[in-house]
Amino acid sequence: MIKVLLFGAAADRAGTREIELPVEEGVTLAKIWALLAELHPDLAPMRDTLAFAVNGEYARKDAGVSPGDEVAVLPPVSGG
Amino acid sequence: MIKVLLFGAAADRAGTREIELPVEEGVTLAKIWALLAELHPDLAPMRDTLAFAVNGEYARKDAGVSPGDEVAVLPPVSGG
Amino acid sequence: MFTIVEEPLDVGALIQDAQRRDCGAIATFVGTTRIDVSEGAAVEYLEYEAYRPMADRKLAEIGAEIERRWNVRHVSIAHRLGRVDPGEASVAIVVAAPRRGPAFEASRYAIERIKEVVPIWKREVWSDGYVWVGSQVGTRDQASGFT
Amino acid sequence: MFTIVEEPLDVGALIQDAQRRDCGAIATFVGTTRIDVSEGAAVEYLEYEAYRPMADRKLAEIGAEIERRWNVRHVSIAHRLGRVDPGEASVAIVVAAPRRGPAFEASRYAIERIKEVVPIWKREVWSDGYVWVGSQVGTRDQASGFT
Numbered sequence: 001m002i003k004v005l006l007f008g009a010a011a012d013r014a015g016t017r018e019i020e021l022p023v024e025e026g027v028t029l030a031k032i033w034a035l036l037a038e039l040h041p042d043l044a045p046m047r048d049t050l051a052f053a054v055n056g057e058y059a060r061k062d063a064g065v066s067p068g069d070e071v072a073v074l075p076p077v078s079g080g
Numbered sequence: 081m082i083k084v085l086l087f088g089a090a091a092d093r094a095g096t097r098e099i100e101l102p103v104e105e106g107v108t109l110a111k112i113w114a115l116l117a118e119l120h121p122d123l124a125p126m127r128d129t130l131a132f133a134v135n136g137e138y139a140r141k142d143a144g145v146s147p148g149d150e151v152a153v154l155p156p157v158s159g160g
Numbered sequence: 161m162f163t164i165v166e167e168p169l170d171v172g173a174l175i176q177d178a179q180r181r182d183c184g185a186i187a188t189f190v191g192t193t194r195i196d197v198s199e200g201a202a203v204e205y206l207e208y209e210a211y212r213p214m215a216d217r218k219l220a221e222i223g224a225e226i227e228r229r230w231n232v233r234h235v236s237i238a239h240r241l242g243r244v245d246p247g248e249a250s251v252a253i254v255v256a257a258p259r260r261g262p263a264f265e266a267s268r269y270a271i272e273r274i275k276e277v278v279p280i281w282k283r284e285v286w287s288d289g290y291v292w293v294g295s296q297v298g299t300r301d302q303a304s305g306f307t
Numbered sequence: 308m309f310t311i312v313e314e315p316l317d318v319g320a321l322i323q324d325a326q327r328r329d330c331g332a333i334a335t336f337v338g339t340t341r342i343d344v345s346e347g348a349a350v351e352y353l354e355y356e357a358y359r360p361m362a363d364r365k366l367a368e369i370g371a372e373i374e375r376r377w378n379v380r381h382v383s384i385a386h387r388l389g390r391v392d393p394g395e396a397s398v399a400i401v402v403a404a405p406r407r408g409p410a411f412e413a414s415r416y417a418i419e420r421i422k423e424v425v426p427i428w429k430r431e432v433w434s435d436g437y438v439w440v441g442s443q444v445g446t447r448d449q450a451s452g453f454t
Contacts, residue, residue, distance in 0.1 A: 008295065009296075010295075074211065088444075092439065158442075159428070189407065192326055193328075194328070260336065
């Protein structure tokens, strides 16, 4: 299992802030995103604006994820 | 008479912060400077670094001064 | 030096902590809640959330970048979470340096980087709904992103 | 808004006074007493004097220039006179603006102009004498200006 955290507008669109997904070793962020968009279709239109983090660091969509990792779905940041 | 105020290093060099000078209507700052440098020769080497004010506003050396005016001798400012 | 807090920021204390005998300049930037008015509605407050501890670590990384790039002796950044009312401070950046040029440049750099890389989000809560800033997602009619 | 005082500056209060609902940015510059060490001696404190009220008026003029050149909503400048100990604030400039670019530019401009046109002078009081900064006149051996 991996834990997926959603923030800001992405949490709003998904209607949840945390999702557990059963994944196999080495699955990519791109694949995780496809699963998320299937589970929560309202997320799909945000695709091009989102960034992702794995275990608290920005990661590219082709990065691999392992069971136990924490994935975060990050809309455009707006701090400050 | 005019009142001449000296500040910072100029007051130090002259050994005084205020000098009264008897002057006639229309005398220039250049002339006042010449009088000051004669009265207080230690001021003379500062000439090229000094600015002058008449009644609280910067003035050029060819500006005229009238009895009752306040002239200030201003070394390079160093506030901040 | 790099903090994310729920309480109002004490900018005066942050500046006092930055005073050093080897520095001649302290440049401070404070971001405050600016109230926009449009189409008969107004922003009532902002609400911030963060992905922690990633956000804390990103603030510290910005501090480290600054210390590599400029001759500065003190950098502190404080960011607020939760509800921030109009005119209140949401972020404070304080940089002390021997000379003012680097202090100014570094404080400017810090706010630009915060807005690029620190995982913090705000939503504007209006009298008629809310909008996530940057995503334009929310419950206002004007929040038309991704419809 | 433009003050010259003998007491320590309360920068936190100046910033609080600058918080406005129509502004998103407050840029602050604080000049502090930096201690140089050279040839076995050290600066013990600075001492400031001003030509008043010309200095007060020049500060206000700088504020007016800034309000003409940038979209800012609040400018305050406070300058200290008399003895200022190491690390303490000698000048504080606080600018609030709707957007951060003008706030940064205006605060930078203010300190540069203060150093050019406001009739205020400081002397460094060292363990072995003093020097008027800018004139290099004083009682230290190193104060060799115009000898």
